[in-house]
Amino acid sequence: MSAQPRSDAEPRSDTGPLIEAKSLSRVFGHGANTVRAVDDVSFTLGRQEVVSIVGESGSGKSTLARLVLRLLDPTAGTLHLSGRDVTSLKGRDLQAYWRDVQAVFQDPFSSFNQFFTVRRLLNRSLRLAAAGSAERGETLMAQALDHVGLSGDVLDKWPHQLSGGQRQRVMIARALMLQPRILVADEATSMLDASLRANILNVLADLRRDYDMTILFITHDIGQACYVSDRVLVMSQGQVVEQGPTDEVIFNPRHEYTQRLLADVPRLHENILD
Numbered sequence: 001m002s003a004q005p006r007s008d009a010e011p012r013s014d015t016g017p018l019i020e021a022k023s024l025s026r027v028f029g030h031g032a033n034t035v036r037a038v039d040d041v042s043f044t045l046g047r048q049e050v051v052s053i054v055g056e057s058g059s060g061k062s063t064l065a066r067l068v069l070r071l072l073d074p075t076a077g078t079l080h081l082s083g084r085d086v087t088s089l090k091g092r093d094l095q096a097y098w099r100d101v102q103a104v105f106q107d108p109f110s111s112f113n114q115f116f117t118v119r120r121l122l123n124r125s126l127r128l129a130a131a132g133s134a135e136r137g138e139t140l141m142a143q144a145l146d147h148v149g150l151s152g153d154v155l156d157k158w159p160h161q162l163s164g165g166q167r168q169r170v171m172i173a174r175a176l177m178l179q180p181r182i183l184v185a186d187e188a189t190s191m192l193d194a195s196l197r198a199n200i201l202n203v204l205a206d207l208r209r210d211y212d213m214t215i216l217f218i219t220h221d222i223g224q225a226c227y228v229s230d231r232v233l234v235m236s237q238g239q240v241v242e243q244g245p246t247d248e249v250i251f252n253p254r255h256e257y258t259q260r261l262l263a264d265v266p267r268l269h270e271n272i273l274d
């Protein structure tokens with residue numbers, strides 16, 4: 001299935017990065033309780049790039065993801081999408097942004113309304129997609145499910161009738177229906193067992209090829225980051241301490257923190273499947 005051209009009237013730069021974050025910061029709390037969750041972080045996401053943000057628990061990965069998703073306002077810094085400043089979007093403009101930038105989170109069960117069948121869940125998202133006719137909606141749904149390897153049978157299932165891997169694939173299908181340009185996957189494979197994890201990583205990798213999609217993959221596991229991504233950003237205490245092409249970061253880590261993360265994963269490739 002090929003990506004549908006998007007019809008937004010907004011002028012955009014087609015030569016620069018898709019996403020550009022400049023000096024993004026997010027502070028929580030006050031006084032002695034101040035936490036600099038994201039501290040002066042700059043990076044870009046190129047078209048069709050898969051970029052991972054990796055770091056230990058509390059390093060600021062999810063906060064950075066929420067800033068990129070515009071679920072959280074930065075305390076300082078700017079965010080551009082295709083050259084357009086999206087740092088302070090509100091209302092309908094923000095809704096339009098969410099058509100371009102979609103997310104898949106760690107625990108697909110908690111993202112589901114337990115009283116909704118898969119069909120109802122997907123139908124609600126189709127409203128955001130402004131899919132038009134019911135027929136077009138059905139087609140988008142079937143294509144998205146097919147893409148993640150699920151049949152139409154799941155449409156009438158309830159969340160508790162699906163396995164963890166199936167639930168996560170439904171959530172990816174939901175994001176796909178909106179045909180976003182960017183998918184933010186925040187610990188999307190963390191709760192899955194090894195074989196399902198590899199399966200979802202491969203589904204994500206296919207999205208770039210089949211949908212021209214850009215993926216921001218957030219993980220605490222540098223092994224998974226290396227498996228899926230072109231570039232890796234390493235976060236520690238709210239800051240990006242190292243970033244570069246995946247091979248460079250793995251084979252020539254410059255920062256002591258990266259070296260430590262790598263030392264914890266002696267067999268990078270096998271670790272994905274262990």
Ligand SMILES: Nc1ncnc2c1ncn2[C@@H]1O[C@H](COP(=O)(O)OP(=O)(O)OP(=O)(O)O)[C@@H](O)[C@H]1O
Pocket residue numbers: 028029035036037055056057058059060061062063064220
């Ligand atoms: N809403 C909030 N209020 C106060 N502090 C917060 C809030 N959200 C995050 N933090 C703090 O910001 C820091 C970064 O948290 P964040 O969740 O971004 O890290 P993380 O790398 O994603 O960790 P994990 O992998 O455990 O989810 C932590 O110290 C966390 O306690």
